[in-house]
Every structure is written in structure tokens, then in C-alpha cells.
Amino acid sequence: MKWLVLAKFTFHEAIRKRIVLAAAVMTVLFLALYALGTHFAVRELETSPLIVPSVKPLLISQLLLTGIWLTSMAGSLLAIFSAAGTISGEVENSTLHAIAAKPVARWEIVVGKWLGLAGMAAAYTAIVATIVIGIVWLRAGFAGTSPLVAVLALAMQTIVLLSLTVLASAWLPSLATGIGVFLLHAIAMAGGVEEQLGFILKNQTMQDAGVWISIAVPSDAMEKLAAAALQATSGSTLPMPGPLSVLAPPSPWMVGYAGLYVVFCLLVAVLRFEGKDL
Amino acid sequence: MPQEATTAVALRGVRKVFGRRVAVEGLDLRVPSGTVFGLLGPNGAGKTTCIKMMLGLVRPTAGSVELLGLPSSDTKARARVGFLPEQFRFHEWLTAAEFLDLHGRLYGMSPKARRERIPDVLERVGLSQRAGSQLRTFSKGMLQRIGLAQAIMNDPKLLILDEPTSGLDPVGRREVRDLIVELRAQGVTVLLNSHILSDIERVCDLVAILDLGRLVWSGRPDDLGSDRIVVTGEVDQVSSAGLEAARKLAPDLDARDGRMTFTVADRDAVSQVVWALVTHGVRLYELRQQRRSLEDLFVNIVEGRDA
Numbered sequence: 001m002k003w004l005v006l007a008k009f010t011f012h013e014a015i016r017k018r019i020v021l022a023a024a025v026m027t028v029l030f031l032a033l034y035a036l037g038t039h040f041a042v043r044e045l046e047t048s049p050l051i052v053p054s055v056k057p058l059l060i061s062q063l064l065l066t067g068i069w070l071t072s073m074a075g076s077l078l079a080i081f082s083a084a085g086t087i088s089g090e091v092e093n094s095t096l097h098a099i100a101a102k103p104v105a106r107w108e109i110v111v112g113k114w115l116g117l118a119g120m121a122a123a124y125t126a127i128v129a130t131i132v133i134g135i136v137w138l139r140a141g142f143a144g145t146s147p148l149v150a151v152l153a154l155a156m157q158t159i160v161l162l163s164l165t166v167l168a169s170a171w172l173p174s175l176a177t178g179i180g181v182f183l184l185h186a187i188a189m190a191g192g193v194e195e196q197l198g199f200i201l202k203n204q205t206m207q208d209a210g211v212w213i214s215i216a217v218p219s220d221a222m223e224k225l226a227a228a229a230l231q232a233t234s235g236s237t238l239p240m241p242g243p244l245s246v247l248a249p250p251s252p253w254m255v256g257y258a259g260l261y262v263v264f265c266l267l268v269a270v271l272r273f274e275g276k277d278l
Numbered sequence: 279m280p281q282e283a284t285t286a287v288a289l290r291g292v293r294k295v296f297g298r299r300v301a302v303e304g305l306d307l308r309v310p311s312g313t314v315f316g317l318l319g320p321n322g323a324g325k326t327t328c329i330k331m332m333l334g335l336v337r338p339t340a341g342s343v344e345l346l347g348l349p350s351s352d353t354k355a356r357a358r359v360g361f362l363p364e365q366f367r368f369h370e371w372l373t374a375a376e377f378l379d380l381h382g383r384l385y386g387m388s389p390k391a392r393r394e395r396i397p398d399v400l401e402r403v404g405l406s407q408r409a410g411s412q413l414r415t416f417s418k419g420m421l422q423r424i425g426l427a428q429a430i431m432n433d434p435k436l437l438i439l440d441e442p443t444s445g446l447d448p449v450g451r452r453e454v455r456d457l458i459v460e461l462r463a464q465g466v467t468v469l470l471n472s473h474i475l476s477d478i479e480r481v482c483d484l485v486a487i488l489d490l491g492r493l494v495w496s497g498r499p500d501d502l503g504s505d506r507i508v509v510t511g512e513v514d515q516v517s518s519a520g521l522e523a524a525r526k527l528a529p530d531l532d533a534r535d536g537r538m539t540f541t542v543a544d545r546d547a548v549s550q551v552v553w554a555l556v557t558h559g560v561r562l563y564e565l566r567q568q569r570r571s572l573e574d575l576f577v578n579i580v581e582g583r584d585a
Contacts (some may be wrong), residue, residue, distance in 0.1 A: 001382075002384060002386070005380070005383045006384075013369060093367045094363055094364075094365050094366065094367050095367045095368075095369070097330075097335060097361075097363040097366075098362075098366060098425075098428065100333075100334075100335055100385040101333040101334070101355060101356060101359070101361040101363070102352045102356060102381070103355075104353065104384055104387060105353055163361040232461045275337070277296070277330075277337060278330065278335040278336065
């Protein structure tokens with residue numbers, strides 16, 4: 001059970017890192033501003049004679065999706081940059097030598113570190129997403145169709161990115177890992193936009209390209225699942241359109257695929273670390 | 279077949295290659311149990327690679343490494359091993375007691391064993407008063423001590439110390455040497471890698487010198503004086519004939535400005551050289567025999583002067 005010792009230690013260490021402290025401060029600021037913005041936006045929607053009542057659910061939904069997208073970005077950045085040095089960085093600065101020289105299996109080190117960081121990053125994302133949903137629900141009485149699914153999908157997105165970062169960290173130095181995984185996530189987001197545009201333009205090639213990118217890096221697909229669970233519907237099965245709306249939501253099977261993806265990343269990271277000279 | 283119980287560490291035909299660079303080549307090394315074993319060598323000699331292979335941190339390209347009778351890749355072998363890495367970095371947000379508790383957990387020690395052991399090891403490294411202090415408030419010397427404390431946390435049978443006196447003042451260095459001697463008295467095997475040759479000479483029972491990944495000398499520090507004797511003296515009226523006769527016995531003899539030095543294998547050879555000089559008219563005013571130090575041997579090996 002040394003992996004559990006390392007998981008607890010990594011969790012405590014992670015919440016003491018400056019990046020997490022900085023993220024916590026910025027998150028409090030973001031949530032305060034978001035609550036304030038939501039308050040005034042909803043008041044305007046309720047009182048303004050210029051806004052057609054049927055558009056109000058769309059606007060409130062977009063307000064919520066904006067908060068969720070920002071939460072997704074913050075959780076993604078936190079996952080990537082808190083884990084970027086988890087293997088290579090600790091080998092470079094020799095922190096890992098005293099630990100790996102103990103009667104601890106290599107796989108326990110990787111799994112323990114992954115679990116500690118995943119716990120911290122997923123908890124952060126889930127808490128912030130819940131607060132964002134709560135703010136809109138308290139002020140506008142709207143929380144999408146499946147807020148729990150949305151929170152879990154966002155937490156899964158964080159775990160996917162974290163796993164990819166741990167995998168990259170078994171090969172690359174800290175900085176290269178952080179930048180590399182962030183760019184992969186950016187490509188996944190671009191793929192998500194391409195898929196949505198392909199749906200609007202009825203272009204199958206664009207949609208297929210988006211799907212393949214989601215298979216390669218399923219992080220954005222999780223954000224799309226969360227958004228789909230939170231957007232307003234207008235009485236039909238199709239959501240009302242908006243800049244952050246999801247017209248072609250990913251298949252629910254993507255969650256299962258993302259789970260397998262995480263296991264695969266972890267397995268390859270373990271195999272790589274098993275043979276690595278420290 | 280596991281190595282016999284009297285051997286703490288055994289390396290057999292060990293080779294390690296990083297890319298195209300050969301770090302260790304054909305190394306056979308045996309560290310007997312209950313000894314303090316010094317590992318010496320210039321930078322890049324392969325000492326740290328050897329230590330890492332012993333601990334399973336680096337996998338040998340060829341050969342086998344056994345630790346307390348088990349393959350070094352077996353995690354059980356490391357349960358009774360303590361290790362202080364060179365340039366040890368710490369989790370500085372932990373207090374000294376929390377830090378030791380973490381390492382105790384990684385050794386698989388029970389909560390009761392950890393509670394009892396932590397004050398004991400803090401006492402042994404002189405940090406009892408700082409148990410509740412965060413490591414970020416520690417000086418370099420104190421960090422080295424807490425590193426030593428984690429290495430002895432599990433009451434090890436084998437203690438591997440990579441530059442343990444680095445960063446310590448003379449008093450701290452002496453305390454570490456005393457601790458090593460004390461551990462040896464308790465039957466602990468200590469493998470010491472240090473650049474401070476006087477530390478090695480003072481505490482080690484056996485010494486191995488590595489150079490370019492190969493074992494170039496091993497033995498007892500006391501044996502150093504028995505194979506070569508360095509002689510210095512004050513001389514006058516040095517003749518070419520005297521020098522020629524003496525250099526047949528001591529080829530490195532050098533005499534200038536009234537000073538003379540030469541190296542011979544034994545005490546009989548000293549008198550033969552002196553006789554050769556005196557019979558050729560050289561006046562001899564003073565003669566001193568010096569035991570060759572570990573430093574002399576080390577420098578000679580590194581500079582490739584030893585034949």
C-alpha cells in the first residue's frame with residue numbers, strides 16, 4: 001500500500017504548490033466576478049423590455065456555459081502544470097532518488113503520484129464547476145438538464161489531461177511536458193470547433209476530423225459533454241444554438257473511452273518508468 | 279545462488295552504458311558485512327552510477343548486483359538499506375518529524391515503530407530541538423543531517439552514503455564520522471562515497487578506487503604504506519655518479535637545491551639507496567620516511583602515474 005502513502009503525500013504536496021495557491025486565489029476572484037456578472041446579467045434579462053422572453057433561456061444557458069468553459073480551462077491548466085514535473089522534474093532535481101531507493105515498486109510511485117494529483121485537480125474542477133452551476137441556479141433558477149453529469153465530465157477532462165501529462169513527464173523535461181500537453185489540448189479544442197462547424201455546414205469530412213482528434217486527445221470531448229448536459233433545450237431534442245452551444249454532443253461512450261484512455265496513459269507511463277534510469 | 283551472508287553488496291561483471299558512453303566496465307566488487315567501505319574516484323569515475331545500480335535506481339547493462347543476498351531489483355532487498363543521495367533535495371514544506379514519518383511509512387514501518395524511532399534518530403543527528411520546524415528553515419548542514427536521519431530511520435543493515443559530509447562544518451563532519459563508527463560497532467555495513475579523502479582514511483576498513491568505470495585499486499588503507507615508501511631528505515655535494523647509482527634503485531629520485539625525494543618499495547631499499555649515495559660522496563644531513571597517503575595514491579592513479 002505504499003502507493004496510497006505516496007498518493008496522500010502527493011495530494012498534500014500538490015495543494016501546497018505555488019501554482020495551486022495562485023490558482024486558488026484567481027479562482028476566488030473569478031467566482032466573485034462571475035457571481036457579480038451573473039447577478040447583473042440576470043437582472044437585466046428580467047427587466048429589459050428589449051429582450052424577447054423566448055431568448056432568455058438561451059442567454060442564461062450561454063452565461064452558464066461561459067462559466068463552465070472558463071472552469072474547464074482553469075482545471076485543464078492546473079492539471080497540466082501541476083503534473084508537468086511529476087516524474088522527469090523530480091528525477092532532474094534528485095527528489096525522487098531517496099523515495100525510489102526505498103522498498104517501493106516503481107509502479108507504486110507512478111500510480112501514487114497520479115492518484116494524488118488526479119484527486120487534487122479533479123476535486124478543484126468539480127468544486128469550481130459546482131459553484132458556477134450553483135451561482136446560476138441560485139440567481140436564475142437554471143442548472144441545465146444534468147448538472148451532475150456536467151460536473152463529472154469536467155472532472156474526467158481534468159483526469160484525462162493529467163494522465164497525458166504524467167505520461168509525457170516519463171519522457172520529457174518539465175517545461176516540454178507542460179507546453180506539449182497544453183498544445184495537444186489546444187488541438188483537441190480546435191478539433192471540437194471543427195466538428196461543430198462540420199455539423200452546421202453538413203460537412204462529413206470536418207466532422208470526421210473532429211472525431212479522430214477527439215479519439216487522439218479526448219479532453220475537449222469531455223468539455224462538450226459537460227456543456228451538452230447544461231445547455232437549454234427549446235422543447236425539442238436539439239439545443240438552442242449559441243456560440244458555446246454543442247450541436248453535435250459526443251457519444252456517451254466517449255466517457256468509457258476516456259476512462260480507457262486514462263488507464264492506457266497510466267500503463268505506458270508505468271512501463272516507461274519501470275525501465276528508466278534515475 | 280544468493281551471495282553468502284557475510285557479503286552486504288556484490289557486483290559481478292557489471293557493465294553500464296549510457297548511449298555510447300561506457301560508465302562502468304567489467305566491475306567486480308564485494309563489500310563485506312560489518313565493514314565501512316570507501317568508494318573513491320575522480321569525477322566521472324562511475325561511483326554514483328555504481329551506487330545507483332546497487333539501489334536499483336539504474337539498471338546494469340550486463341552483470342549482476344546483489345544487495346544483502348538479494349538481486350538489487352528486488353524491492354525487499356531495500357527494506358534494510360538506508361541511503362543518503364548526493365545533492366539530496368527535500369520536500370521543504372514538511373517539518374523534520376513529518377519528513378521522517380513519510381520515509382518511515384515508505385519503509386513500511388508501523389505507526390508505533392515510527393513514533394518511537396523518530397525522536398531517536400533526531401537525537402542521533404542532533405536535531406531533537408527542531409522536530410517541529412519546517413525543513414525550509416534549515417541550514418545546509420542541518421538538511422544534510424536530516425538526510426542522514428531518514429537514511430537510518432529503518433535501522434538499516436546496510437547504509438549507503440553518497441557524499442555525507444558535503445556542506446558540513448568540521449564539527450558536523452566529525453559527528454558524521456562518529457556516527458559511522460558507532461553504526462559499524464552495531465554491525466551495520468557502511469558504504470561511503472566521499473571526495474574528502476581524510477574522512478575515508480579515518481573511518482574506512484576497506485577502500486576501492488574507481489577510474490573511468492574500472493576498479494583500479496582496492497584494499498585496506500593501512501596497506502597503502504606497505505607497498506611504497508616516500509623518502510625525503512637534505513643532501514649536499516650531489517654527484518652525477520651518486521645520482522646514477524641511486525636511480526638504479528629508485529628511478530624517480532630527484533635532488534635539487536639541497537632537497538631530495540625518492541620512492542621505494544620497502545625499508546631495505548631505503549638503506550640501499552642511501553648507501554649508493556653516500557659511497558659516491560653525497561652528504562646526507564636528514565632523512566625522513568613517509569607513509570604514502572591515500573591522497574597520494576588517489577592523485578597518482580588519477581594522473582596515470584602509477585605503473
